[in-house]
Amino acid sequence: MAASGCRGVRSILWKYGSCGKNFCLSRSKTVPQLPVRHICVSSSLWKKNLAAAGPQKFTQEFIDKQVEEFEIGKRHLANMMGEDPETFTQEDIDRSIAYLFPSGLFEKRARPVMKHPEEIFPKQTAIQWDAEGRPFHFLFYTGQQSYYSLLHDVYEKILAMERHQDKMRNKGLLTSETKQILLTGSRWLLKEEIEEYLVENISDHDYMRLIQLMEKLLSMPYCSLEEEFILKFRKQLEVQSSKHEIPALQYDPQGVTFSVADGRRKTAKASITLRDSGSGNITINGRNYLHYFPLLQDREQLMFPLHFVGMLGRFDVEGSVEGSGHSAQAGALRLAISRALLSFVSEGDVEKMRQAGLLTADPRIKERKKPGQEGARKKFTWKKR
């Protein structure tokens, strides 16, 4: 409706030949049609087109009003829950909403949520031209002004560095050993993250160009001067192996070390006790593993973690497993054994095991059957007519 209104206005004004100015005027007139105010809205607007939303679906005043209402609502909620409004954090809000509005929906993003309006309403660009229709930014007409201005800035820095380099060379203080920026343990921001930062859509090609330019900046000798700027575009990676929690080493009354661990694979749950007594017996659900797993493949799965760290004949394993089929049970036991082994094994071995895939829980489960199909993937017979 707004669009047709615009067109109507445009057609009238075309006769007067001053479409540009009045275009924006009509635009600003249609803006006050505010959408209905909603406090609890799902953040399914996340992945939507940020730039195509157009400049300012929501005015700044609107957003401010939302923020105010959110704060008031937070205090009301704290009162309702009987907690202190001053120290009511976002986690407390989430907890209270989940308590007051229990939802049986499986999709977490579809459940009621109360978050700060900044997280809910997508970031949008302010109106980028003035009252006369002249854009503020000199790169407006490229279509992706923030992206190109970023490239422009980076190139400015490269030139500045070169000038600095020349100055140092003239003074005779040019040293090839300059402080290097530590880049290990971090990665470049992904394309989605850059888009979020720039509030604009960029293509893969643009993203590649940006990264290439940043690499060029990094390759220059005095790049440590721009360290802060560059680190804005790098994200720290967490050290993976530190995430694994090593089960505690416990001691038997006889003094034998043992550790307990669990494992899961596809509905099968296993729990084992690994004892350091030294005979290589394995008992599962009270039966010998040779009887429980007559198939060689299952026994090979059990063997894999012990063989990998080279401690085949050293441990006694006592395990219980339930659920699913033989292959899944073998997989669950293998994961449990690997986890229990973590407490007997050195740090370097832990990393090796992680890389071998012994410590990763296999996320594959049975795919859901869809309506209109025979199974998860199989379709009914296709009839041409």
Added chain:
Amino acid sequence: MNLHKLSSRLCPTVTQKFRHLHIQSSGQQLEAVAMETESTEPNPLSVFRTSEQYPTYHSERHTGQYYTLPPAHIQKLFPHGLPPRFQLQMKTFNEGCVMVRPPVLELISYLKKADYSKPPLRYILYGDIGTGKSMSLSHALHYCYTQGWLIVHIPDAHLWVKNCKELLPSSSRPSRFDQPIQASQWLKNFKITNEGFLSKIKTTQQYVWTKRESTEKGQPLGVLVDQGVNRMKSSSDVVGAVLRELRLQAGGATEGEGAFKLAVAVDGVNALWGKTSLKKEDRTMCEPEELTLIHNLRKMMKNNWSGGAILTALSQTGSLFKPQSAYLPSELLGEEGFDNMEPFVPVSVSNYNEKEFESCYLYYLERNWLQHPHGRSEEGKKELIFLSNKNPSILERLCAFL
């Protein structure tokens, strides 16, 4: 023989003695020579082999070592007797090597010490699947053979209670069923094994088969056996008659020329008291009692005769309607079977221990059966131990594709 080629490369003297062993065939001289080779030098080639070929002389110091079955003995004694996988292995390796293990030594010692004027002792070999019960039975049977006993060997009683194509109503008794093919097959094998005895034993009574055929009293056993082999229709009854004759004459009680000892060896004895998978014409299940062969065999199992021994082994693999976890005598024999077999001497057979496993591994290495280079390393051995849990049959199947 491969053994010859191996030994001749390194030790010519040993070879000559072995040649002696194979050319001569009479028992006593062989035993003397065997004693000599035993005492002069230990076989320099392999720790896990023993040159002692006679189970009589196997003792604790031979545990874990392989001894070779003489091929002549194999042909005579085991025309149908050895487990099929072992027969394949024999064909591949060109020799039949059996490991000496403690349960068999125990069994042989009992056999040596038993009093044969009393009713026979029943020995039951029991154990988990694939631990070597049939092989132990064969080993013990080899001992009996070398001692000159008469062997009645049923390699697998399960074969008689399942997969029978022809089930005829019995000619002699109306409520029983005959299995002509199995009976005549068994009689042929019996003939090959016990050729020497067939002419010595005489029948004690007259047997009438049909209106025209009958076997008179005093005829040698060979005639009876031939009767069964030629006339398929009455072969099951012939089997019954043969067993009865042997039972009567085993202790040397009757007018037979020489006393002979009777060894009854049944593998898969739990088939006698289990269920069958055979159906009668009116589609009801057949009881084992209704089969002539089984009925006669059950009579053999009773200890109302003297002068021999009954060696049996349980088997779950061929058994019908028994869960895989069952391996104890009470589970596999059932109540009826247990009552019938009681009292018996149980002998337990278990997985290899360290030494036996080592010896088996070295044997396969020596025979170049483990082709994979990793199989020769220490870690490979540990893997094999883990994957097979030192179970003989699983180890054998595992090494088969390595």
